[in-house]
Amino acid sequence: MIVSAFPIVSVDLIGSMLMIVFSLLCFERMVRLTSLERENILWTYLLFVCAALSIFAISRSAGHIVKQVLLFVEVPWVWGHIRPFSGSVNTLTFILVASVTVFFERVWVINRAILRDRRALRDAHEELSWLNRNLEILVDERTEALAVSEKKYRRMFELSGDIIVVTTGDGRLLAINPAGEEHLEGRDHFGAFFTDVERFQAIMEAIGQKGRVGNTEVTLRGLGGRTFRALVSGVTDIDSGEGTILFMVRDVEETLTMREKMATTEKLAAVGELSAGVAHEVNNPLGIILGYTQLLKRSAEDESTLKEDLSVIEKHVIGCKKVVESLLNFARSAPPEKRPCDLHKTIGEVLAFSRHQAEMDGIQVISELADTLPEIYADAEKIKQVLINLIINAVHAIDGHGEIHVTTGIADPGTVFITIADTGCGMDADTRSRIFDPFFTTKPTGTGTGLGLSVSYGIIKNHGGEIDVISTPGKGTAFTIHLPTAG
Structure with a gap:
């Protein structure tokens, strides 16, 4: 019977010893792996499992060996006392393995969080290290960018036309x-x-x-x-x-002034067309009235009241014809008879007969002409008409003693200017905006027709020029005419 059980006993004893050897080898291997990677929680977990299994293997194998020895020496009753202790040790080792496995999941989560934070800290450390190494370069780049931005907006501030x-x-x-x-x-x-x-x-x-x-x-x-x-x-x-x-x-003064000039030009063009039609319609009846009046006047007695009445009619009809003629001059679109002329000579002829009358009224006419002035291509008689009208208006604007300044010069290549400035009463903005309107006048009733400046405006426009006015109440008025040169 003993001989027949020998293979089983041999396998039990040899297997138990091999279990102890293998479990210790596994434990030793895990100790080495854990020592190489102490931060690896997986190796730590397997170390605990191997330790528990090693204890279990030693306990289990030792129990089998002791059991076989006790049976061999024929004291089996001793095994009955040892067996409960061996089973308890085995149970505790399994409980230990189960506990480690149950809590490993939580430990694993915590370990992953720790590793993640560690990586974040490492990345932050690397970034801080990079910033520390390149801080001076970054500061220089930011400073340069700020300087460029400041320079750009400073140039916008300084070079802006507004x-x-x-x-x-x-x-x-x-x-x-x-x-x-x-x-x-x-x-x-x-x-x-x-x-x-x-x-x-x-x-x-x-x-x-x-x-x-x-x-x-x-x-x-x-x-x-x-x-x-x-x-x-x-x-x-x-x-x-x-x-x-x-x-x-x-x-926007220049822009608004230009718009006002355009509006004035359009308004004068419309009024000119209307005036031309009205003037032609009125001029014919006036001619007939004047003709019959003169015939009746010839047949009337020299000292009769009828002749005096006819003279009054004749006088007023002639006045009406002059107004109609002014209207026609204002509305006439035919170009003036232009030829090269000396502007200073034209101004000299105008001042020759206007200065004396002005000085009799206590007004001094001062000419400030340029040394040399290019010839202009113009109708000299029309230009004289404009200058005479402006000087007469200046004389009327001065109440008592004052001065009229006539100035010439070159505005820019291809353009000359004439300025007639007085020290008179000046004009407010509302009056200044209407001075070129036909029939508008600030003179007393019966003194002016209100067509002088309108006609002057049309003449200068037909010459391809401009006429501007600057006036301040109480400080005087200055009319400036710009005309193209003969070139």
């Missing part, structure tokens, strides 16, 4: 660009440039309520007392944190 003004919230000036310095006199408050203070207050209120204001037409005071119309836009600079206001001011 006026740029930076003020505080109450309108006190902080900065003004060169264009503003060229247009506006030095003042400490933006509102001081406005001719209408209430207009400025309305703009500031609109900015305070809405944060911005669109193009608003205002009148500003410029250098040398000049006033000009402008469009003002404003916006609050929120980014500055100081409540500053940025104003953009565009001078």
Whole structure:
């Protein structure tokens, strides 16, 4: 019986010893792996599992060996006392393996989070290290970019043709660009440039309520007392944190003046066409009335009342014909008889007979002619008519003693100018806008027809020129004529 059980006992003993050897080898291998990668939680977990299994293998194998030895020495009853302890050790080792496996999932999550944070810290460390190495280069690049941006906006501020003004919230000036310095006199408050203070207050209120204001037409005071119309836009600079206001001011005086000239030209063209029709229709009846009046006057007795009445009729009909003739001159579209002429000679002829009459009224006529002046291509008689009309108007505008200045010069290549300026009463803006309208006059009734400036305007236009007026109430008026040269 003992011989027949020998193979089983041999397998049990050899298997138990091999189990102990293999479990210890596995444990030793895991110890080495864990020592090489201490941060690897998987190796740590397998180390605990191998340790528990090694204990289980030793306990289990030792129990089998002891059992076989006790059976061999024929004391089996001892095994009955040892067996419960061996089973308890086996159970505890399995509980240990199960516990490690159950808690490993949570440990694994924590370990992954730790590794993720560690990688983030490592990346942050690398980024900080890179920034530390390249900080000086980055600062230089940012400084250069900031300098370029500042230079760009500074050039926009300085080279802008429009006026740029930076003020505080109450309108006190902080900065003004060169264009503003060229247009506006030095003042400490933006509102001081406005001719209408209430207009400025309305703009500031609109900015305070809405944060911005669109193009608003205002009148500003410029250098040398000049006033000009402008469009003002404003916006609050929120980014500055100081409540500053940025104003953009565009001078539109020249644009508006050009529009007014175009409107005047169109209006005069329309009135000219109407005047031509009316003049032709009226001129024929006036000629008939004048003819019959003169016939009746010849047949009337010299001392009779009828002849005196006919003389009155004749006088007024002749006056009407002169008005009609002026209308025809104003409306006539036929080109003047142009030829090269010396403008100074033409002016000299006009001043020869107008200066004496002006000096009798206590008015001094001062000529300030250029040394040399190119010839103009014009109808000299028409130009004389314009100059005489302007000088007569200047004489009427001066109440008492005063001066009339006649100035010539070269405006630009191909253009000469004549300026007739007086020290008279001047004109307000409303009167200035209507002076070229037919039949508009500021003279007393019966003194002027209101066609002088209209006809003068038409003559200068037919010569390809321009006529401008600058006038200030109480300071006088200046008419400037621009004419092309013969070239």
